[in-house]
Amino acid sequence: GAVVSQHPSWVICKSGTSVKIECRSLDFQATTMFWYRQFPKKSLMLMATSNEGSKATYEQGVEKDKFLINHASLTLSTLTVTSAHPEDSSFYICSARGLLRATLNGYTFGSGTRLTVV
Amino acid sequence: QKEVEQNSGPLSVPEGAIASLNCTYSDRGSQSFFWYRQYSGKSPELIMFIYSNGDKEDGRFTAQLNKASQYVSLLIRDSQPSDSATYLCAVNKGQAGTALIFGKGTTLSVSS
Numbered sequence: 695g696a697v698v699s700q701h702p703s704w705v706i707c708k709s710g711t712s713v714k715i716e717c718r719s720l721d722f723q724a725t726t727m728f729w730y731r732q733f734p735k736k737s738l739m740l741m742a743t744s745n746e747g748s749k750a751t752y753e754q755g756v757e758k759d760k761f762l763i764n765h766a767s768l769t770l771s772t773l774t775v776t777s778a779h780p781e782d783s784s785f786y787i788c789s790a791r792g793l794l795r796a797t798l799n800g801y802t803f804g805s806g807t808r809l810t811v812v
Numbered sequence: 813q814k815e816v817e818q819n820s821g822p823l824s825v826p827e828g829a830i831a832s833l834n835c836t837y838s839d840r841g842s843q844s845f846f847w848y849r850q851y852s853g854k855s856p857e858l859i860m861f862i863y864s865n866g867d868k869e870d871g872r873f874t875a876q877l878n879k880a881s882q883y884v885s886l887l888i889r890d891s892q893p894s895d896s897a898t899y900l901c902a903v904n905k906g907q908a909g910t911a912l913i914f915g916k917g918t919t920l921s922v923s924s
Contacts, residue, residue: 801846806855808853
């Protein structure tokens with residue numbers, strides 16, 4: 695089946711530093727990657743959509759200069775949280791969509807990254 | 813109006829009972845509807861998806877879709893304590909293949 699490997703699973707960083715989160719599609723080509731974040735006891739909020747080789751499309755209210763998304767290949771997409779602050783502490787989840795006939799519905803989620811900024 | 817609405821619960825049912833989870837959505841152009849289960853600190857896992865009006869059954873789970881009423885539901889038969897989790901309803905943001913928009917989720921608690 696389709697697998698998306700997301701790393702790291704958790705990270706603690708100091709305020710003002712940058713953190714990179716990677717999502718790799720292991721057995722299919724991820725033509726589109728969706729990035730979500732989830733605050734405690736809240737639902738998943740869509741941050742941005744990226745298509746391979748194109749600039750990401752950000753949702754309203756999401757700072758594109760703070761949350762840098764790169765989707766340079768069909769198997770790798772990264773989210774970099776720049777100059778992180780405590781309010782950026784959240785659970786970040788990627789979801790990949792590709793042209794894989796074996797997938798049930800075309801959306802494969804990574805395991806998530808718990809970011810804590812201190 | 814929020815795009816996808818769910819009753820946050822908690823919904824408590826005894827083991828063996830039927831749990832009924834409901835969801836409404838605002839975008840009439842939505843074509844695909846999904847139910848995910850999420851355990852605390854974990855990523856969502858797909859339970860079912862449905863595209864057409866009516867019922868779709870998979871084991872103990874039945875999804876029901878009524879596009880005219882913009883309503884989708886999930887029934888869990890013979891509920892088990894392991895079913896205790898948060899259930900997220902998700903809808904395509906427009907056409908199939910576009911981003912999923914999630915509801916707030918309903919917390920289900922199944923007591924043994």
